[in-house]
Amino acid sequence: MGQFSEPLAVQFVQRAEVRPGQRALDVGCGPGALTTQLVDRLGAGAVAAIDPSASFVAAIGARFPDVDVRSGVAEQLPFRDDSFDLALAQLVVHFMTDPVSGLREMARVTRAGGVVAACVWDHAGQSGPLATFWQAVRDMDPGAHDESDLAGAREGHLAELCAAAELADIEPSKLTVRVEFATFDDWWEPYTLGVGPAGAYVAQLDEAGRDALRSRCAQRLPPGPFEVNASAWFVRARVRPVSLSTD
Ligand SMILES: C[S@@+](CC[C@H](N)C(=O)[O-])C[C@H]1O[C@@H](n2cnc3c(N)ncnc32)[C@H](O)[C@@H]1O
Numbered sequence: 387m388g389q390f391s392e393p394l395a396v397q398f399v400q401r402a403e404v405r406p407g408q409r410a411l412d413v414g415c416g417p418g419a420l421t422t423q424l425v426d427r428l429g430a431g432a433v434a435a436i437d438p439s440a441s442f443v444a445a446i447g448a449r450f451p452d453v454d455v456r457s458g459v460a461e462q463l464p465f466r467d468d469s470f471d472l473a474l475a476q477l478v479v480h481f482m483t484d485p486v487s488g489l490r491e492m493a494r495v496t497r498a499g500g501v502v503a504a505c506v507w508d509h510a511g512q513s514g515p516l517a518t519f520w521q522a523v524r525d526m527d528p529g530a531h532d533e534s535d536l537a538g539a540r541e542g543h544l545a546e547l548c549a550a551a552e553l554a555d556i557e558p559s560k561l562t563v564r565v566e567f568a569t570f571d572d573w574w575e576p577y578t579l580g581v582g583p584a585g586a587y588v589a590q591l592d593e594a595g596r597d598a599l600r601s602r603c604a605q606r607l608p609p610g611p612f613e614v615n616a617s618a619w620f621v622r623a624r625v626r627p628v629s630l631s632t633d
Contacts, residue, residue: 387576390515390616391419391477393563394505398476399423401561402503402622408432408471413460413492414478418446424474425450434470436463460488465495472496475504477618479544480536489551498627502553505561505620506538514539515565515616516584519577522602523587533583544621553623562617569610574600 398420404410404427412421415435424433430452437443438459447455458464460475460482473492482488492502507514509532512521520532538544545558567573578596580589588596 389565395419395423397561410472411470413475420476463491468497469495472501479504479538480506485537485547486550493625496625500625503622505618508617510534510540513617548623554626555624558621561620566613
């Protein structure tokens with residue numbers, strides 16, 4: 387999904403209003419699409435990143451030695467209160483075990499008035515990058531479990547999660563990227579790598595099932611080269627000032 391997450395990260399930092407001089411945390415940094423944009427805008431010394439995957443943590447550490455890269459999850463961030471101006475999660479909320487706790491933790495480590503922002507592909511509205519794949523799966527296997535019920539993957543849900551996490555000034559919107567594929571095989575190949583729910587679905591098919599799904603997907607796409615538009619739900623919110631008790 388790197389073809390999609392890299393252009394998405396460019397839009398994410400613009401919509402989150404990342405500005406020079408700020409300190410930012412990339413939650414669920416993965417292979418680093420968003421980390422790269424943050425380093426470009428803020429400098430490596432102003433960026434921290436965290437991910438539960440040891441291989442991603444090692445890769446980001448090797449690529450950006452001055453980024454503070456940690457191993458861990460959003461729900462238990464190993465950073466002090468008010469450490470950042472922004473805490474950002476690109477394509478991560480739907481993987482969190484407890485998205486509201488994850489967003490609360492992102493707020494805790496961000497200063498009052500700072501930004502918490504997140505995005506998740508529009509899996510429920512059928513405009514995400516996997517829409518053609520899952521439609522082909524449903525054509526053949528109507529009971530298949532797709533990704534449409536994941537946290538944040540439907541319109542308005544990221545805003546609901548931010549409200550539950552007691553964030554303020556919640557502004558939902560949508561990001562759309564366009565990716566070109568030279569051939570159908572360029573589009574299909576990532577699904578064969580066993581990554582994510584779509585990869586897991588392909589991996590459990592036998593060879594005939596995989597060939598049938600591949601053909602069904604090919605019928606749904608134009609001959610190469612072709613472009614795919616993919617949209618993600620986005621939300622930007624602010625951390626409330628701590629209210630002083632008058633008791
Ligand atoms: C689809 S990848 C997104 C990676 C990166 N943000 C990007 O846009 O390229 C999702 C990432 O979330 C990480 N992840 C899964 N559960 C998490 C959690 N509870 N807290 C933080 N990150 C998590 C995964 O290890 C993975 O690297």
